[in-house]
Amino acid sequence: xxxxxxxxxxxxxxxxxxxxxxxxxxxxxxxxxxxxxxxxxxxxxxxxxxxxxxxxxxxxxxxxxxxxxxxxxxxxxxxxxxxxxxxxxxxxxxxxxxxxxxxxxxxxxxxxxxxxxxxxxxxxxxxxxxxxxxxxxxxxxxxxxxxxxxxxxxxxxxxxxxxxxxxxxxxxxxxxxxxxxxxxxxxxxxxxxxxxxxxxxxxxxxxxxxxxxxxxxxxxxxxxxxx
Amino acid sequence: xxxxxxxxxxxxxxxxxxxxxxxxxxxxxxxxxxxxxxxxxxxxxxxxxxxxxxxxxxxxxxxxxxxxxxxxxxxxxxxxxxxxxxxxxxxxxxxxxxxxxxxxxxxxxxxxxxxxxxxxxxxxxxxxxxxxxxxxxxxxxxxxxxxxxxxxxxxxxxxxxxxxxxxxxxxxxxxxxxxxxxxxxxxxxxxxxxxxxxxxxxxxxxxxxxxxxxxxxxxxxxxxxxxxxxxxxxxxxxxxxxxxxxxxx
Numbered sequence: 001x002x003x004x005x006x007x008x009x010x011x012x013x014x015x016x017x018x019x020x021x022x023x024x025x026x027x028x029x030x031x032x033x034x035x036x037x038x039x040x041x042x043x044x045x046x047x048x049x050x051x052x053x054x055x056x057x058x059x060x061x062x063x064x065x066x067x068x069x070x071x072x073x074x075x076x077x078x079x080x081x082x083x084x085x086x087x088x089x090x091x092x093x094x095x096x097x098x099x100x101x102x103x104x105x106x107x108x109x110x111x112x113x114x115x116x117x118x119x120x121x122x123x124x125x126x127x128x129x130x131x132x133x134x135x136x137x138x139x140x141x142x143x144x145x146x147x148x149x150x151x152x153x154x155x156x157x158x159x160x161x162x163x164x165x166x167x168x169x170x171x172x173x174x175x176x177x178x179x180x181x182x183x184x185x186x187x188x189x190x191x192x193x194x195x196x197x198x199x200x201x202x203x204x205x206x207x208x209x210x211x212x213x214x215x216x217x218x219x220x221x222x223x224x225x226x227x
Numbered sequence: 228x229x230x231x232x233x234x235x236x237x238x239x240x241x242x243x244x245x246x247x248x249x250x251x252x253x254x255x256x257x258x259x260x261x262x263x264x265x266x267x268x269x270x271x272x273x274x275x276x277x278x279x280x281x282x283x284x285x286x287x288x289x290x291x292x293x294x295x296x297x298x299x300x301x302x303x304x305x306x307x308x309x310x311x312x313x314x315x316x317x318x319x320x321x322x323x324x325x326x327x328x329x330x331x332x333x334x335x336x337x338x339x340x341x342x343x344x345x346x347x348x349x350x351x352x353x354x355x356x357x358x359x360x361x362x363x364x365x366x367x368x369x370x371x372x373x374x375x376x377x378x379x380x381x382x383x384x385x386x387x388x389x390x391x392x393x394x395x396x397x398x399x400x401x402x403x404x405x406x407x408x409x410x411x412x413x414x415x416x417x418x419x420x421x422x423x424x425x426x427x428x429x430x431x432x433x434x435x436x437x438x439x440x441x442x443x444x445x446x447x448x449x450x451x452x453x454x455x456x457x458x459x460x461x462x463x464x465x466x467x468x469x470x471x472x473x474x475x476x
Contacts, residue, residue, distance in 0.1 A: 174366040178405035
């Protein structure tokens with residue numbers, strides 16, 4: 001088999017996963033609804049004071065985005081594991097890390113991208129100034145793919161388990177700390193009138209690192225889960 | 228060269244390691260007790276700090292515990308890597324057996340740190356960089372232990388743990404620096420300035436002795452755990468039956 005055809009399944013997998021998500025629209029919208037509900041819980045807990053809400057808007061939206069990605073991770077490999085497609089992926093001539101990467105890309109398009117787009121709007125509802133919301137959009141766009149990539153390792157390790165869901169959050173949340181720090185830090189800096197480039201660049205560096213390393217770790221984890 | 232490989236293969240066989248570690252444990256524990264006695268004596272006779280008074284003495288437990296918490300994580304990841312690459316059962320077991328010891332040291336470092344914080348900073352807990360990264364390290368250890376317990380098959384669980392430990396070890400520097408830049412209130416590291424320590428030699432000496440004591444304690448207690456795990460996982464093999472038979476008669 002030539003190298004070109006070995007990588008031919010990748011766009012097909014993305015297309016298939018997007019199609020599946022379109023067919024189950026209600027399920028695909030859950031992360032977005034979750035984000036909306038978690039964000040709207042905070043004004044109820046903190047009080048409607050606009051100054052206080054504006055100061056914590058970045059952190060609220062970031063934590064909510066993180067949790068909503070975490071919630072949607074469960075679906076990443078579940079159905080493929082249950083119906084045996086994952087084993088076929090592992091046996092195929094296409095490298096498993098590449099297949100994993102295309103699964104993660106499709107997953108991010110379905111559950112990460114809506115969060116990226118909705119996050120700044122929700123933050124403006126929490127009285128975050130408009131130009132700062134722009135920075136929030138950038139930081140979410142760089143950060144949520146890392147959440148999906150790093151999370152895929154945790155899902156890969158726990159996909160064979162009955163109650164993997166709560167375990168995934170235990171495994172993955174400590175690894176999310178740097179993403180949250182730089183993501184929310186960028187917005188915090190922008191609202192203080194400081195340049196946020198450094199935070200965004202560090203997020204970009206983490207994304208580059210995760211893009212290269214996370215699929216390899218996830219593939220190894222999946223092989224163990226399937227053994 | 229062949230001899231070395233042979234020796235290596237012999238050492239990592241469960242049966243031989245069980246025998247060897249049984250011989251080594253009393254030595255490790257014995258040396259540990261002696262060094263610990265020196266360390267404790269030094270800790271109590273070291274001069275009182277002119278700023279922090281007597282309460283600084285908790286450093287003799289706090290710093291070794293924090294140091295061990297990181298050392299053990301690295302040991303766990305290295306053992307996990309060896310286990311993953313060469314499929315050595317003993318290395319896998321070493322990685323798994325390290326996790327609870329590391330978690331205990333991390334918890335000890337956190338507890339002593341917060342007890343020290345009360346007289347120094349006036350509060351048990353502050354969200355400062357090193358306290359926070361130590362707390363995240365504890366979460367990483369708990370994740371490893373929880374993952375191992377969640378998977379029924381021992382070898383599969385050990386390999387999963389190895390992957391998680393490796394992912395953690397790649398992430399620890401990132402977590403550390405991110406938390407460092409996020410906020411810092413903690414005093415700068417006391418032992419980083421190796422050329423000219425900022426501590427008085429009379430205080431530094433017992434501290435280093437305590438660190439050595441903890442470092443010797445680790446293999447002693449690790450071998451005990453490995454032996455227990457070996458017996459349980461190899462309970463159907465012939466050497467365990469022979470061993471138990473001998474002890475039974």
